[in-house]
Amino acid sequence: MRDKMLKHDQLYIKQQNKQWVYELIKTKEPLTKPDLVKHTKMSPTSINRIVNDLNSENLIYEKDNDTKSVGRNAVFLQINRDARCSIGLEFDMNVIRMGVINLKGELTYMKEVPFSVRENPDLAIDKSVSMMNEIILEQGIERAKILGVGVGLPGYIDDKKGKVIHSDQLIWKDMNIAQLIFDKTDFQTVVDNELKMQAVSEKHTWKENEAETMVLVGIGSGIGAAVLINGEIYRGSSNTAGEIGHSIVNPNGNVCKCGKVGCLASYISERSLIQQAAIAMQAESMADLAHYYEQGQPLVKSILEQAVMYLAIAIGNIFTTYDPKLVVLSGQFFEYFPRLKTELEIRLNQYSQHDDTKRIKYSTLQNKGVVLGAGIVAGERFLELG
Numbered sequence: 001m002r003d004k005m006l007k008h009d010q011l012y013i014k015q016q017n018k019q020w021v022y023e024l025i026k027t028k029e030p031l032t033k034p035d036l037v038k039h040t041k042m043s044p045t046s047i048n049r050i051v052n053d054l055n056s057e058n059l060i061y062e063k064d065n066d067t068k069s070v071g072r073n074a075v076f077l078q079i080n081r082d083a084r085c086s087i088g089l090e091f092d093m094n095v096i097r098m099g100v101i102n103l104k105g106e107l108t109y110m111k112e113v114p115f116s117v118r119e120n121p122d123l124a125i126d127k128s129v130s131m132m133n134e135i136i137l138e139q140g141i142e143r144a145k146i147l148g149v150g151v152g153l154p155g156y157i158d159d160k161k162g163k164v165i166h167s168d169q170l171i172w173k174d175m176n177i178a179q180l181i182f183d184k185t186d187f188q189t190v191v192d193n194e195l196k197m198q199a200v201s202e203k204h205t206w207k208e209n210e211a212e213t214m215v216l217v218g219i220g221s222g223i224g225a226a227v228l229i230n231g232e233i234y235r236g237s238s239n240t241a242g243e244i245g246h247s248i249v250n251p252n253g254n255v256c257k258c259g260k261v262g263c264l265a266s267y268i269s270e271r272s273l274i275q276q277a278a279i280a281m282q283a284e285s286m287a288d289l290a291h292y293y294e295q296g297q298p299l300v301k302s303i304l305e306q307a308v309m310y311l312a313i314a315i316g317n318i319f320t321t322y323d324p325k326l327v328v329l330s331g332q333f334f335e336y337f338p339r340l341k342t343e344l345e346i347r348l349n350q351y352s353q354h355d356d357t358k359r360i361k362y363s364t365l366q367n368k369g370v371v372l373g374a375g376i377v378a379g380e381r382f383l384e385l386g
C-alpha cells in the first residue's frame with residue numbers, strides 16, 4: 001500500500017515538473033536547457049529527460065543558436081505552437097463566433113455567423129457543430145491535433161459539469177452543453193460564463209502585474225463582471241461571483257426582469273435603455289439611441305447619463321470590495337457612446353476613491369475576447385502531459 005502511494009506520488013511530481021518546464025518554455029521562450037536548470041533548480045539529467053519527452057511529443061522544438069553571442073552550441077527550446085490547437089466558441093444572442101487557438105494562446109482563425117441563438121438552444125448547438133466541421137475541413141486541421149472545445153455564453157453556468165443552469169439573455173435552461181458537444185464531435189468540452197472566459201484572454205493582454213488582480217466588466221446586452229484574484233478566476237460558492245447586473249443600485253428604482261427593484265441591469269442593459277427611451281420616442285435599437293444621443297435628444301441624454309452614474313457606483317463598489325490593480329471595461333456600450341467615457345470619469349471621481357480612474361482601461365479585444373479565452377481555457381485544460 002505504502003509503495004503504491006509512493007509510486008503515485010512520484011508519478012504526480014514527475015507530471016508537475018513536466019508541466020512546469022512546458023509552461024516555462026511557453027512563457028519565456030526561447031530558453032536553453034541550462035536556463036531551465038537555473039529556473040527550476042532541477043538536475044540537468046531531469047531537465048534532459050523532460051525536454052526529450054516534450055520533444056518526442058512534438059510539443060517543442062530545438063533551434064540552434066546562430067548569433068554566436070550567447071556562446072557556442074547553445075540550443076534554444078521553443079514551443080511548437082501549431083502542434084495542437086483548441087476551438088473557442090461563443091454563443092451570443094444573435095451570433096455564433098468560433099475560432100482556432102494554438103498552443104501559444106494565439107487566435108489563428110476566427111469566424112462569425114449571424115444566428116438566432118436566443119430561444120433556440122438545440123439549433124444553435126447543431127449550427128455550431130456544423131461550423132466546427134467546416135472550419136476543420138477548410139483549415140485542413142487534423143482532428144487528432146484538436147485538444148478540445150471551450151464554450152463561453154452569458155448566464156449562470158455549472159463550470160464543473162459544463163452545464164447551463166439558466167441564461168436570461170439566451171433563454172436557455174438546464175442544458176449540458178459540454179455533453180451535447182462531446183456527443184456530436186467527440187471533443188472534450190469546457191463551458192463557462194462568457195466574461196469568465198474573456199477574463200482569461202484579458203489576462204494575456206495586460207502587463208503581468210496589472211493582470212494579477214483584475215476585474216473585467218462587460219456592458220452590452222447585459223451587464224456582469226469576472227474577477228481575477230492572483231491570476232485565477234474567483235468563482236464564489238456557485239460560480240456566480242461577479243454577477244453585478246443584479247446588485248441593487250437604487251432601492252426605489254426600476255423593476256428588474258428578475259423581479260427585484262433597482263438592479264444595475266435595469267438601468268444599463270441594452271434592452272432596458274431602449275425600453276426607457278421607447279416610452280417617448282421611436283427607439284428599437286442601440287443604433288437608434290446613438291443617433292438620438294448625437295442629436296442631443298434630452299431624454300436619451302439623461303437616460304444614458306443615469307446609466308453611467310449607476311455604472312460608476314458599481315465600479316466604485318468593485319474597487320472597495322476587491323482592490324483590483326485594473327478594471328477593464330468591455331462590451332458595446334462605450335462603442336456606441338464613446339463620449340460617455342468622460343462622463344464615467346467625472347462620476348467615478350464622485351463615487352470612487354480619487355485615483356481609481358487611473359485604474360480603468362478599455363478592452364482592446366473587441367469581438368475576439370470570449371472565443372480566444374474559451375480556446376485558451378480548453379487548450380490548457382485538455383493538454384495531457386503524460
Ligand SMILES: [Zn+2]
Nearest residue numbers: 246256258263
Ligand atoms: Zn435584477
